[in-house]
Each structure stands twice: as structure tokens, then as C-alpha cells.
Amino acid sequence: MHELVKKWQNVAPSQNAEKILRERYYLKNREGEYLENSWNELSRRVARVIAAAELLNNPRLQQMTPAERLDHIKSWEEAFYELISSRIFIPNSPTLFNAGMGVDFELLYKPLENMKLEDYEKIVQQRNHLHMLSACFVVPVDDSIDGIFTAVKEYAMITKVGGGIGSNFSALRPNGSFVAGTHGKASGPISFMHVFNSAVSVVEQGYRRRGALMGILNIDHPDIVDFIQAKRGNDGERVLRFFNISVGIPMQREEILKLYEQDGQIELHHPKWVGKKQVRVREIFQLMAQNAWETGDPGMVFLGEMNKYYALYPVRQIISTNPCGEIGLGPYEACNLGSIDVAKLYDGGKFAWDALEKIVRVAVRFLDNVIDVNVFPIDKIEWAVKESRRLGLGIMGFADLLYQMEIPYDSEEARRFARNLMAFISLHAHEASSDLGEEKGNFPLFSQSRYAKEENFVPFSMDVSDYDDEIKQHFKTRAKKHKRNVAVLAIAPTGSISNIADTSSGLEPNFLLAYVRYVNKQSSGEREPLLYVNEVLRKKMPAEDLKRIESELIEKGSLKNLDVDEKWKRIFVVALDISPMDHLLMQEAFQCYVDNNISKTINMPNSASVDDVLDIYVEALKHKIRGLTVYRDGSLRTQVLTTARSA
Numbered sequence: 213m214h215e216l217v218k219k220w221q222n223v224a225p226s227q228n229a230e231k232i233l234r235e236r237y238y239l240k241n242r243e244g245e246y247l248e249n250s251w252n253e254l255s256r257r258v259a260r261v262i263a264a265a266e267l268l269n270n271p272r273l274q275q276m277t278p279a280e281r282l283d284h285i286k287s288w289e290e291a292f293y294e295l296i297s298s299r300i301f302i303p304n305s306p307t308l309f310n311a312g313m314g315v316d317f318e319l320l321y322k323p324l325e326n327m328k329l330e331d332y333e334k335i336v337q338q339r340n341h342l343h344m345l346s347a348c349f350v351v352p353v354d355d356s357i358d359g360i361f362t363a364v365k366e367y368a369m370i371t372k373v374g375g376g377i378g379s380n381f382s383a384l385r386p387n388g389s390f391v392a393g394t395h396g397k398a399s400g401p402i403s404f405m406h407v408f409n410s411a412v413s414v415v416e417q418g419y420r421r422r423g424a425l426m427g428i429l430n431i432d433h434p435d436i437v438d439f440i441q442a443k444r445g446n447d448g449e450r451v452l453r454f455f456n457i458s459v460g461i462p463m464q465r466e467e468i469l470k471l472y473e474q475d476g477q478i479e480l481h482h483p484k485w486v487g488k489k490q491v492r493v494r495e496i497f498q499l500m501a502q503n504a505w506e507t508g509d510p511g512m513v514f515l516g517e518m519n520k521y522y523a524l525y526p527v528r529q530i531i532s533t534n535p536c537g538e539i540g541l542g543p544y545e546a547c548n549l550g551s552i553d554v555a556k557l558y559d560g561g562k563f564a565w566d567a568l569e570k571i572v573r574v575a576v577r578f579l580d581n582v583i584d585v586n587v588f589p590i591d592k593i594e595w596a597v598k599e600s601r602r603l604g605l606g607i608m609g610f611a612d613l614l615y616q617m618e619i620p621y622d623s624e625e626a627r628r629f630a631r632n633l634m635a636f637i638s639l640h641a642h643e644a645s646s647d648l649g650e651e652k653g654n655f656p657l658f659s660q661s662r663y664a665k666e667e668n669f670v671p672f673s674m675d676v677s678d679y680d681d682e683i684k685q686h687f688k689t690r691a692k693k694h695k696r697n698v699a700v701l702a703i704a705p706t707g708s709i710s711n712i713a714d715t716s717s718g719l720e721p722n723f724l725l726a727y728v729r730y731v732n733k734q735s736s737g738e739r740e741p742l743l744y745v746n747e748v749l750r751k752k753m754p755a756e757d758l759k760r761i762e763s764e765l766i767e768k769g770s771l772k773n774l775d776v777d778e779k780w781k782r783i784f785v786v787a788l789d790i791s792p793m794d795h796l797l798m799q800e801a802f803q804c805y806v807d808n809n810i811s812k813t814i815n816m817p818n819s820a821s822v823d824d825v826l827d828i829y830v831e832a833l834k835h836k837i838r839g840l841t842v843y844r845d846g847s848l849r850t851q852v853l854t855t856a857r858s859a
């Protein structure tokens with residue numbers, strides 16, 4: 213393995229990371245006693261279980277002798293272990309929580325040299341119903357009481373094992389329309405969303421984090437105006453508390469832009485609705501901006517844009533995203549995620565591209581293996597996942613990497629680097645998926661996919677990067693024959709795993725350079741403050757300068773108004789120092805090389821006006837992005853992150 217991986221294996225998680233791990237991640241037995249006490253032990257468990265998947269998904273194993281089989285699995289266990297224990301690659305929380313559920317504890321931690329083939333076979337056999345490893349799900353909701361309450365039950369089952377769920381509620385007939393069965397009136401999608409919200413609020417207890425939901429209503433549904441206002445009065449606690457809501461744009465975003473610019477109207481419709489109504493697109497956008505200004509909701513999801521680049525469209529269709537938006541999915545699809553900490557790959561004044569290539573390839577195999585050792589809560593989900601084998605490999609630590617490289621986040625140089633970084637990851641991840649297709653078999657729907665059928669199909673829009681020719685070449689040649697996964701990439705929020713990695717989250721700028729984060733103590737439910745000062749700043753800024761400004765920095769979170777050299781101010785920008793447009797452009801830079809989507813928040817200062825918010829909603833239609841989430845500072849009473857001052 214690469215030296216850098218070794219180097220990071222010797223760096224222990226910070227005290228803050230260790231606290232989070234002990235509170236929520238380290239496995240305990242039924243008596244509540246810790247079975248693991250270190251990140252290394254957790255890494256061993258996860259690496260071992262995911263390596264055991266080779267028994268389930270590798271036809272070549274049949275041709276090997278038992279000794280060769282054992283060696284094969286052990287060598288993958290070691291490769292996975294190196295990546296995870298170094299915290300250079302971390303899979304999504306459900307994989308960390310649940311890998312090994314049901315398995316004899318002794319098998320999960322015994323020394324690698326003592327592992328036998330039967331031990332791996334037992335791991336595979338003993339997995340129980342809690343062995344659920346994916347973060348993202350989409351459940352369809354049909355227009356009938358039976359359909360709706362089937363979905364409520366499915367929400368409960370998925371939440372129980374730790375998955376986040378999204379649904380598009382547009383199939384439900386609008387409020388006030390006729391119900392033949394009862395000769396009554398339908399109450400409409402929004403009232404039913406409250407039922408889902410309540411179901412999840414009850415099920416959440418006893419699990420290691422709160423449930424997370426995404427509710428979508430398409431822009432042409434008759435209840436769209438009420439939907440946009442559904443989280444009004446949101447205090448962060450009561451109103452549809454578990455839902456992020458988004459307006460779905462099923463058509464191409466350019467169509468909506470044209471209607472907006474020409475002050476056109478959109479016809480609202482539903483097959484079960486006899487009414488006729490048109491709404492001005494400008495009115496819808498004004499209302500979205502007003503509500504987003506107040507509450508942060510609704511966002512927008514460009515379903516048409518997602519399907520435009522979806523390799524199985526129109527055989528399959530993306531109908532919704534998961535709660536944070538990074539994955540668009542069809543009915544009953546799920547996806548597991550994993551993220552590479554790119555900040556750890558900057559070493560000795562250089563970015564280690566060679567290490568990144570190796571890491572990407574191992575990570576793709578890891579995520580593909582997760583599918584096969586996953587125990588899905590519902591059979592329909594297992595079928596949908598296994599016919600296309602979608603993965604979400606992405607990054608975290610981007611902002612901290614830019615700090616080290618001394619490139620301001622809000623600069624063309626940063627965006628150029630972002631495009632190159634993502635294009636490079638995309639190229640090698642897709643190569644790895646084609647290698648796996650050759651080794652283990654293509655995804656079952658491959659022959660119906662656009663990889664096989666469409667001359668010049670590339671599953672993302674591309675822009676300008678150093679790897680464009682190689683990417684085009686890949687999809688023209690290798691991808692025509694071999695592809696293990698319908699999509700491979702996504703950039704997740706990494707809300708928890710970036711803390712475990714002691715790095716900045718996803719592709720986001722740091723929210724603050726110093727802050728207090730509250731974590732719930734599982735044992736007592738108390739909120740405990742953890743203090744952070746950005747590590748790169750600590751290393752780069754002369755100690756005496758930092759000392760001089762430290763208390764002010766903890767209070768303000770940004771260098772912007774502090775008495776320090778301009779150079780530091782320019783490099784160490786935080787979310788609210790960056791203009792909304794620069795946030796959006798960074799989202800676009802990455803999205804151009806990502807086949808799934810990206811989780812990104814466009815942060816705005818508290819002083820932003822409704823018109824400022826509206827400008828970004830309209831601007832979003834002009835860029836190659838797949839959705840929009842805006843957050844105006846202070847618009848919700850409860851924030852996860854807070855400065856020491858406001859705490």
C-alpha cells in the first residue's frame with residue numbers, strides 16, 4: 213500500500229472524533245458492554261465483513277483451491293482495513309454501525325492470521341436482519357390508502373435499521389378531489405406526509421441517529437402552492453420535522469427557465485383531478501424564495517436533469533432523491549456511500565494523485581461488495597438494488613485540502629482544481645467498475661443500458677478537465693462491454709464521517725474556523741459541547757498570531773473582520789464569506805463529473821433578502837446542477853453547528 217496510507221494509519225482519531233465513536237459507533241453487546249474500543253477494531257470488523265462478500269459475488273472463486281480462496285479474501289480484508297483504519301476512506305454510517313450484526317463476535321476480531329475459510333463462510337451465514345449497510349432509499353407512494361400505508365410501514369422498517377428515505381408524493385390526488393370508495397374528499401399529499409413524519413418520529417427512538425426524510429412534489433401538481441408553504445412556522449422541531457422538502461422539476465430545467473423568463477404559466481394536473489388551473493412560474497419561484505428565506509425549505513430537485521444522464525433511462529426512471537439529495541433513485545432503489553478524505557492526500561507540498569488512483573479502485577470494490585453482504589429490510593429493495601448495483605463514491609476534506617494548497621474556495625483556480633480532481637476520480641472509479649464487470653459480471657440490466665446501446669453516452673455532463681479525452685475514450689470503448697454499476701459517484705454531506713476523519717465535510721467550505729458542536733450523549737440524552745479549531749489553520753498560521761486572535765475567532769468563526777494579514781483572510785474563507793454564486797459554481801464544477809448527485813448547501817448570510825434568494829433559485833436553472841438547497845443563516849431556531857457566541 214501507498215506510504216501515505218501507512219502514515220495516516222499511525223495518526224489516531226482526535227479526542228473529539230473518539231468521543232463521537234464511543235457514543236455512537238463502537239459496537240456493544242446486549243449488556244451494553246463495549247466489544248470494540250478503538251477505531252482499528254472497528255475498521256477490522258468492517259473490512260472483514262465486506263471482504264467476506266467475495267464469497268457471494270466472485271464466480272472466479274469457484275475455480276480456486278480453498279487455500280487460494282482464503283488468501284484472496286484475506287488480501288482484500290487487508291486492503292480494506294488499510295483504507296478504513298487510515299481514515300482516508302470511510303463508508304457511510306450504516307455500514308460502520310451494522311457490519312457484522314448477528315455474527316459471533318469472536319469471528320469479527322480474531323487476528324487475521326488465524327482466520328479460516330469457514331470463518332468467512334460463517335460471517336456470511338450469520339448476518340441477521342439488522343445487517344443493513346446503506347444510507348439512501350427511495351420508496352414509491354401510490355394513490356390509494358393501501359399504497360400509502362404500505363409505504364408508511366416500509367418507512368418504519370427502513371428507519372429502524374438506519375436508512376434515510378425519500379419519496380415523490382406527486383402520485384397522490386390533490387386535496388379536495390373525489391374519493392370513489394368513500395364518496396368523500398381526498399386530503400392530499402401534504403396531510404399524508406404528516407403521517408409519514410409521525411411514523412418515523414416514533415420509530416427513531418432506540419437508534420443511533422434521528423431519521424431523515426425527503427418529500428418531493430412535482431412543480432405541476434395541483435397542491436404545489438400549499439406544498440411550498442408546508443414547513444411554514446418551522447421552528448426546527450415540530451413542522452414536518454423529519455422532512456426536507458423539495459419541488460421536483462421532472463422536465464428539463466431549461467424549459468422552466470424559459471417559462472420564467474417569458475413570464476409563462478404551468479398547467480397543474482393530476483389524472484384524478486377534474487379541476488383546471490394554471491400558475492405563473494414566476495409566482496411559484498417567488499413563493500419558493502419567500503419560504504426558503506424563512507425556513508430553508510423547499511429546495512429544488514431537477515429530476516429531468518438526473519434522468520438525462522441516467523444510464524438506464526427510459527427503461528428505469530429516477531423519481532426522487534434521498535434526504536440530502538446526493539442520490540437520485542427509482543422506486544425501491546437504495547444506495548450505499550463512501551468518501552475519500554482528499555485533505556489527507558496532500559503531502560510534502562504535493563497532491564498524491566498516484567495514491568488517489570489506488571484508493572479509488574479499492575474503494576469501488578469495497579462499495580460493490582457492500583451490496584452483496586447487505587441485508588435489505590424489504591425484498592423489493594434487494595431486487596431493485598441488485599439489478600443495477602448503484603454506488604456512491606465521493607470525497608470529503610475538500611475545503612481543508614484547499615487551505616493546505618493555499619487556494620481560495622471562491623476562485624476559478626479552486627473550481628479548475630475541483631473539476632480535475634473529480635474527473636480523475638470519475639475516470640478511475642469507472643475504470644474500476646468496468647474491471648469488476650469483467651471479473652465478476654456486469655450489472656443485470658447492462659445490456660438495456662445506454663452504456664451498451666448509445667454511441668456517445670457519458671453519465672455526466674463534463675466541462676473542461678485534463679481527463680476529458682480519457683473519459684470519452686473509456687465510455688466509447690470499455691464501458692460498451694463491461695460495467696458493474698449503473699452509477700458509481702456521489703458527494704455526500706459526510707456529516708458524521710468527516711468528524712470521525714477529523715476533516716472538513718464533503719465538498720463544503722468549512723462552516724466556521726472555530727466552533728462548538730453539540731453531541732447528544734446516548735446514555736443520558738444530555739447535550740455535550742465539543743470545541744474545534746481548524747487544524748490546517750493551527751498548522752499554518754504563526755502561533756503568536758493565532759494566540760492573539762483565538763478568543764475572537766471562536767466567537768466569530770471567520771477571519772473576515774479580524775486583525776490578520778490579508779493573505780490568511782483570502783485563503784481561510786468559510787461558508788458565509790463565500791458568495792452564493794461562488795457556492796453554486798463549485799457545485800457545478802463537481803457535478804459535471806459526477807454520475808449521481810452532490811449534496812451542497814448554498815449558504816447565505818442572515819441579512820440576505822428574499823430577492824437574493826430568488827436570484828439563486830433562478831440562477832440554478834442556468835447551471836449544470838441537479839438540485840438546489842439554500843440556507844440563510846439563522847433561519848431555523850435549531851442549527852446543528854453554532855458559534856460559541858450563539859450557543
Ligand code: UDP
Nearest residue numbers: 304305347376424536704705706707708709
Ligand atoms: N442520513 C440519515 N440520517 C442522518 C444523516 C444521514 O438517514 O441523521 C442518510 C441520508 O440519506 C443522507 C445520507 O445518510 O443523505 C448521507 O449523509 P451523511 O453523509 O451526512 O452521513 P454519514 O455517513 O456521515 O453519517
